[in-house]
Amino acid sequence: MKQEKILIIDDEPDIRSIITDILEDEGYQIESAENAAEGNEKFNDFQPDLVLLDIWMPNSDSSDDEGNEGLKLLEHWKNVGSLNQPVIMISGHGNVETAVEAVKNGAYDFLEKPLSTSALMLTINRALETERLRKENERLRQESGQQHELIGSSPTINEARRQIQLIGATDSWVLLTGEVGTGKNIAARSLHIASHRIGAFVQLNLAAIPAENIATRLFGVEFDGQQQIGCFEEAHLGTLFINEVLDIDLETQGKLLSALQDQRFLRVGGKQFIEFDVRIVAATNGDIDEAVSKGLFREDLYFRLNVIPIRVPSLRERKEDIEEIAKFHIARLAKQNNLKPREIDSEALVSMLEYSWPGNVRQLINVVNRLQLLNPNAVITAEEFISSVDREIGTSNSSDSLTIPNYFELSMREARDSFESLYLQYQLNKVDNNVSQLAKNIGMERTHLYRKLKTLGIDTKK
Numbered sequence: 001m002k003q004e005k006i007l008i009i010d011d012e013p014d015i016r017s018i019i020t021d022i023l024e025d026e027g028y029q030i031e032s033a034e035n036a037a038e039g040n041e042k043f044n045d046f047q048p049d050l051v052l053l054d055i056w057m058p059n060s061d062s063s064d065d066e067g068n069e070g071l072k073l074l075e076h077w078k079n080v081g082s083l084n085q086p087v088i089m090i091s092g093h094g095n096v097e098t099a100v101e102a103v104k105n106g107a108y109d110f111l112e113k114p115l116s117t118s119a120l121m122l123t124i125n126r127a128l129e130t131e132r133l134r135k136e137n138e139r140l141r142q143e144s145g146q147q148h149e150l151i152g153s154s155p156t157i158n159e160a161r162r163q164i165q166l167i168g169a170t171d172s173w174v175l176l177t178g179e180v181g182t183g184k185n186i187a188a189r190s191l192h193i194a195s196h197r198i199g200a201f202v203q204l205n206l207a208a209i210p211a212e213n214i215a216t217r218l219f220g221v222e223f224d225g226q227q228q229i230g231c232f233e234e235a236h237l238g239t240l241f242i243n244e245v246l247d248i249d250l251e252t253q254g255k256l257l258s259a260l261q262d263q264r265f266l267r268v269g270g271k272q273f274i275e276f277d278v279r280i281v282a283a284t285n286g287d288i289d290e291a292v293s294k295g296l297f298r299e300d301l302y303f304r305l306n307v308i309p310i311r312v313p314s315l316r317e318r319k320e321d322i323e324e325i326a327k328f329h330i331a332r333l334a335k336q337n338n339l340k341p342r343e344i345d346s347e348a349l350v351s352m353l354e355y356s357w358p359g360n361v362r363q364l365i366n367v368v369n370r371l372q373l374l375n376p377n378a379v380i381t382a383e384e385f386i387s388s389v390d391r392e393i394g395t396s397n398s399s400d401s402l403t404i405p406n407y408f409e410l411s412m413r414e415a416r417d418s419f420e421s422l423y424l425q426y427q428l429n430k431v432d433n434n435v436s437q438l439a440k441n442i443g444m445e446r447t448h449l450y451r452k453l454k455t456l457g458i459d460t461k462k
Helices: 013-025 036-046 069-080 096-104 117-142 155-168 184-194 211-219 250-262 288-293 299-305 315-336 346-354 360-374 382-390 412-430 435-442 446-455
Strands: 005-009 029-033 050-054 087-091 109-112 174-177 201-205 221-223 226-228 239-243 279-284 308-311
Touching: 005 013, 005 036, 013 029, 013 117, 029 036, 036 069, 050 069, 050 117, 069 087, 069 096, 087 096, 087 117, 096 109, 109 117, 155 184, 155 308, 155 315, 174 184, 184 201, 184 239, 184 279, 211 250, 250 299, 288 299, 315 346, 315 360, 346 382, 360 382, 412 435, 412 446, 435 446
Parallel strands: 005 029, 005 050, 050 087, 087 109, 174 279, 174 308, 201 239, 239 279
Antiparallel strands: 221 226
């Protein structure tokens, strides 16, 4: 996990030395400064996650004259807008007025000397946890354009939401199942939002990662003194969403099981175990019971992941939600692009209800997004909807229609590459970008398929 950095600014060498020893023993990275000027310089260079700042230090122009340089420095950081981390004020001359002024200027808390080690560590831990939660909430607010809740009012989706809210407030691990495009990623994010975990929500889509790279992405890597953290460290104190878990090969499954059982792991190439606290939410659109029975997925790992099973229903099972979902996404897209939302006439709605929606909610979103953006007319008609669906390529993530080139006007190589690109895009969309499933469906070895996709410039991470 990330080694958090703490800056100590205090004019007393003994205080700096003692606090440094204590915090380094706790695993923090420490820098220190003896006055406000040096502290400000190190603040800008070191970019700490937390600052311990003495209020009473010598003025910059005289080592004999003491002043409230720490409080002035805190006020300076606030005024220039560079205070993005908690600051804990410390002083041997503490009083209520000073503490109040410090908090007004953005200090997280105020501690009096002599410092109690237990009080110091408690305050630091609380400050850092509060900051992690603030950053995570800010990140979620910035992603407000994303959907974080399953839309609909049908009994089926109401039950799925009820389960998510009930289980989300716990630390239980969850296995999400359901067809492609039903919204398992939204369900996973909803579980995280409903939880009390202060860490990040980290999504790992295994279908878009070559099998040989999965372990590195999960656990990180160490090579020639360089370190690269993986998803477990990124999601520490938060939620790790492992999408398309059936794509993990048996060897990596064993490593994953060991890590989940012991709550610790080794980076690839590493020698020191790293402990973690992560909630696991796994998902698959495949038949995991069949994979277990065929020996393709470890039974012990299945039982470890399948603590709470939640099934996300297909759109066919909740057709009464189609109108609500369509209007929700039309309104959202219109607001994002400063457009007037289009209405859906009754015949178009009937056509939507009669359609089978093989790509589920994702396909519905793609269709209504295209209808909203590509036609200025106020009302969506049945003919327009049917024409739009006819242009759909399976469960495409793209709003582009399929355009067939005139192969006879191309060279042999251009025609072959063009056909292969369209063919692979079509097949890839059908399996929701699951390269392993695509390789099985078209009878191509997976490594060779990855090279082909890369050569043709086909993005598998959409």
